Amino acid sequence: MSAKSAIGKEVFTPRDEKMLAAVQVRRRNKKKIPFLATGGQGDYMTYICLSVTNKKPPQLSITKVKQFEGSSSFARRSQWSMDQLRKVNGIDPNRDCPEFDLEFDNASDQWVAGSAGEKCMFVQVLHHTCQRHSGERKPEFVNCQSKLLGGNSILHSAADSVTSAVQKASQALNERSDRLNRAEEKTGELMNSAQQFADTAHKLAMKHK
Numbered sequence: 001m002s003a004k005s006a007i008g009k010e011v012f013t014p015r016d017e018k019m020l021a022a023v024q025v026r027r028r029n030k031k032k033i034p035f036l037a038t039g040g041q042g043d044y045m046t047y048i049c050l051s052v053t054n055k056k057p058p059q060l061s062i063t064k065v066k067q068f069e070g071s072s073s074f075a076r077r078s079q080w081s082m083d084q085l086r087k088v089n090g091i092d093p094n095r096d097c098p099e100f101d102l103e104f105d106n107a108s109d110q111w112v113a114g115s116a117g118e119k120c121m122f123v124q125v126l127h128h129t130c131q132r133h134s135g136e137r138k139p140e141f142v143n144c145q146s147k148l149l150g151g152n153s154i155l156h157s158a159a160d161s162v163t164s165a166v167q168k169a170s171q172a173l174n175e176r177s178d179r180l181n182r183a184e185e186k187t188g189e190l191m192n193s194a195q196q197f198a199d200t201a202h203k204l205a206m207k208h209k
Helices: 003-015 116-133 154-207
Strands: 017-027 044-053 060-068 075-081 085-089 099-104 108-113 140-142
Touching: 003 017, 003 044, 003 060, 017 116, 044 116, 060 116, 085 116, 099 116, 108 116
Parallel strands: 085 140
Antiparallel strands: 017 044, 017 108, 044 060, 060 075, 085 099, 099 108
């Protein structure tokens, strides 16, 4: 299982969320963090993840997930709602590059992705998802290549497929709930009929006793 698949299964599925995209990153300007602030766990890998809740209305979030050296598990760190995302800076609109910035209401991070392709995929899915699901206050995308913001991308189709899958799963759960409710009603009717039969049989037995 890939790291991103494991993150989706371990971090988001238990919270009834679907991970739409993830990118492995490192800081361009690494912050000096005290040893105790990391729990003494040493080096780690960082992933920026885009997720959506399965419940309606869907809620989008961007989450920072870390995996510490020597550990097979993933730890959820900071999380922001899509309404808190103010700006996505692609750094260079003229060429593929792995750098990008995310600016939130209360934070701003400068990242370098594992590759330019990985960054492009994440930004493209993020932009498309924002256009489909964000409220009136959408984040600004600056210094991004036009191919990342276009409407006919294969990645956009992939994001559509993921969204469709989430909707179908939700619909299936609703249909299953309806079937269970109908089964419970039928069981109740059968129990009432059985009770009425038993009462009638008891009366007849008493009458001919």
